[in-house]
Amino acid sequence: MERIPILKMGPFLLVTIQVDMHDQLAITLQDDLTNRIAKERSRGVLLDISALDVVDSFIGRMIANISGMARVLDAVTVVVGMQPAVAITLVELGLPLEGVHTALNVEKGMELLRRRLAADAA
């Protein structure tokens, strides 16, 4: 079965969506990711969706859900690399993903996570 790989980078997890998302894949990802966060005791999740150029309300909600689930497991989710068209679509769909952190690219997202981790430690 098709799966989206979840890479461990120190205290963070990196999820790069490179294929077209469909509903089953999204559900599997939620499952895998929550398991992985619990197992690795990760503090942050980077969700790179730069290759995603089509979204619907389901995928939009999935992103919000992942962020919510991660928060419950004490991990911060940063969505990075959203395409302009995707951003506009999500806003028009009425899914502005309140409470989800965003960054322009993986680098900036990683920086954001590090800053938050440092702030927590302090």
Place this chain on the structure above:
Amino acid sequence: MKSASRVAGLIKHHEKDLLGDWIKEQLGAASMRGDLLKEADLREQSRAFLSAVQEASQKGGIDSIDGPAWENVRQILAELSKSRALAGFSPAETAMFVFSLKQPLFARLSKDLKGDAEALGDELWNATVFIDKLGLYTTEMHQKSRESVIERQQTELLELSTPVVELWDDIVALPLVGTLDSNRTQIVMETLLQKIVQTGASIAIIDITGVPTVDTLVAQHLLKTVAATRLMGADCIISGIRPQIAQTIVHLGVNLGEVTTKATLADAFQVALKRAGAKIMKGVPAQEKAGDGDAERA
């Protein structure tokens, strides 16, 4: 069809005389715009039109000008209307090109049908209906070409009116001038987001000093743009909110939420610099604070 063919036949037999009379009529008319149209051009247009009408009326009759036989005439009229609309003719002046054909045509008819009042009445009616159709078609074409000009200008305006400027590393600004409608917001949003991707900016300032009024719709458009920018991973600051607009926003009950708003672009820029970890220092001579230029990046 006998009655119809008589006008057609008359045009055929007297094409030259009709053309002469018609051009004289047009040159003498009060609506003649000698400043916009040369006489030679007018003669050429009239000649081409009349010969096309002559040909089409032989083939298709004058009952209707919608058929394929009249294709050529319609095309001539369309081109004529377009060129005159661009030259600045009014619709009436453009339509007069066709309507001025009535007088010579009627004169010719009454000469031909002298003594036969009934036939003359019928023919005059036929000719009137025929010319009116051509005239109305001309007006319609005139209108259409005017509309296409307006449409083109609108798109040009849209493209012109949304420049995104880079103020600093990581900071872009979007000075908005003019009314914000859905169409424009869409373009504004797209250009801003594209620019953010291009420059990797993390802060965007939307300056609405040039937006004359902010109603609920405009506010909603602005909030959408801010939300989309945030989704891209950049912060958005709205600046240039005039006192009246601040009052309107509150009176309308618009909730700007957690969007940072500033009165002037300068204030917004300072906030942006602070967030980007840069600062601008005023009037510190270089020798006193060596190495600390006018700007310093953290």
